[in-house]
Amino acid sequence: MERIRIRTPSTRRLLLVSAFAGGLGVAGLAALSAVEAIDWPDAVQLAVSTATLAAVAMTVLTVRRVDGKALRTDRRVKREEAALAGLAGELKGLVAAVAAQTESLAGEGRGHAETVVAALGEDRAELAAHSATLAEHTATLSAHGDRLGEIRSALARIEALTKDKVLPEVRSRGDFGQVEALVDLRALLSPRAPMPRLRGWAASPDVLRLLVERVAIDRPKLIVECGSGASTVWLGYAVERFGGGRVVALEHDERYARASRDLITAHGLESVVEVRHAPLTDWRSFPWYDQAALDDLSDIGLLFIDGPPMNTGHQARYPAVPLLLPRCAADALIVLDDARRAEEREVADRWLREFPELDGRPFPAEKGAMLFQRSAP
Template sequence: MRSLRSLRPRRKYLAAAALVALVGLAALAALAAVGMLSWEGAVQLAALGAVGGAVAANALLAVRLTRRVDALGRRIDDQAKQVTEAIGTDRLEMIKSLDATRNELKRVRAQTLPAMSAELAKAVNLQGRNDYEQQVAWSELRDHLEPPAPFMPSLRGWAASPDVMRLLVRSVERHRPELVVECGSGASSVWLGYALRRAGGGRLVALEHSERYAELSRQLVRDHGLEDVVEVRYAPLADWSPGGEGATGEDPQPWYDLAAVEDLDGIGLVFIDGPPEATARQARYPALPVLMPRCASDAVLILDDAARPDERKMSKRWLRDFPELSAHEEQAEKGVRVFSRKAL
């Protein structure tokens, strides 16, 4: 619209044309007045001049309009070319993007998928092997202990795995401990109770920080008639410091209430399977500082879940803080580490 408006004659051209017309009319009127031209002829010449002026003005307007239209056409062509080039560039980018996607899919098919398949197969095989080994350990435990109860509490998951339980039973029969302390309670308490009964003596004290779970464990022990062998003690978590109450230095961390272990002495076997990992960083560390002074000289301490990063760090800390200890790994689903005093 702005281009079309600019095609209208400008005011200065109209003024100039009007001035020329007035001068022409004045000249014709003067000629007619002096008798050199009749009034009819003057009027005819004026009309003829007006027509000629109009024709000339139209011609001029036509030329200007043609130029404007040509310029507008060139602008439209330029813009169309730019749009075409932009569309072409976008299409080229789209084609490149699609090519990159195709190449990535080819790479995934050629490399990633086979690797993922191999990892999945490895994980499945490992899980299958673990399942088989745990089933074997479970069968060996039942056959060896010959519990009178037709149904035994489940192992694995939150509870100790059968392979760790088998190691504990072997330790009971090899060392014949008079006192076993378990950090945590549950299914393992029952299995250990049967192992102590079969070994001919000894008792188990299981520490449990959850009052509700402690009662459930007691009921489980009663269901198997092991009250004379297994004692589940409710020991709520309380602040513990390496140097004892009021010590400065390291921040205190939660562990079982020390009142629950004050009467324990001559411990021959410690099974460390609590408190839960979420309780604190290296939540099970206090077990050795607290229980080692109450252990027999030939005591064995078994740490479950030893494959976890926190337990690995804690194991190194134990060996650093208690140089009289030695440790070795045992094959187990969740990792297990056995600590004992070095031979003199």
């Protein structure tokens, strides 16, 4: 709103105007008294009166001007009051509209709130139902937890029993089986010099006893062994004791060929055992004993496959059957050692697939063994 300012003449102005009018009067009167048209005391009195009249006239003029201004201001104020009253009316209308809107919004809000509360009520009911189910499940679980505890302690008892009693017994039975087989071998064959240790890299007594039994029963003319070592000595003794044949051991490693030959010499078995150094050469991408070492081998009655070692290649022993089966007697027995190993089992399965004339059966030796023979006609 525009600010209304009423300008009134200042006292200084009034004084100046009065002084000017008074001055003019005094100057006039002085001039008149100089020409002696008037006495100077009358001139002074007239001057004071004129100055007073001028001041009064100025005051009246000023008051009138101020009055006029006040009137105009009053009219303007009235106009603005009327405009303000109009604005106040509009404002009231707006306030009423806002109040109506607020009321409607509040109504809507109340509706939503009621819906939410109702929904919450349903959820609460559902939640309560779930809580009840959960409580049931918790109770069941804790019951199972108790049973689980019982089962765990029973398992711990079984584990302790297995560790303290069963395993030692099984082990001692296994060891006992090997001791029994070794005692049998020594009783049957009475070695003349210290024998190399068995198991580990060498064959186990149980499989050696099987071989010696077969020599005793079948009296094969030719025994071929893939991989020389302790078994070569035991087979030499078996041939010497039960007669009728010879042993050819194929050895890929020259050092072990020499060591095995030394053993044969130490036991005086040179007449029945030959250790052949046959370096590994490629046969259909398998590194296997040089085939030149097989040239004179025929009518093999017992074939013991205990080499080449598995670190020489994948399914390292596979070529033995494809290459030596044609050199075997019709009733030859083929013994594959280490059949507990996955690779040897793969080899055995492959032979049975590729040579349908062969029957295969496992032999329960410490390292696992598989026996193969041509089926009876």
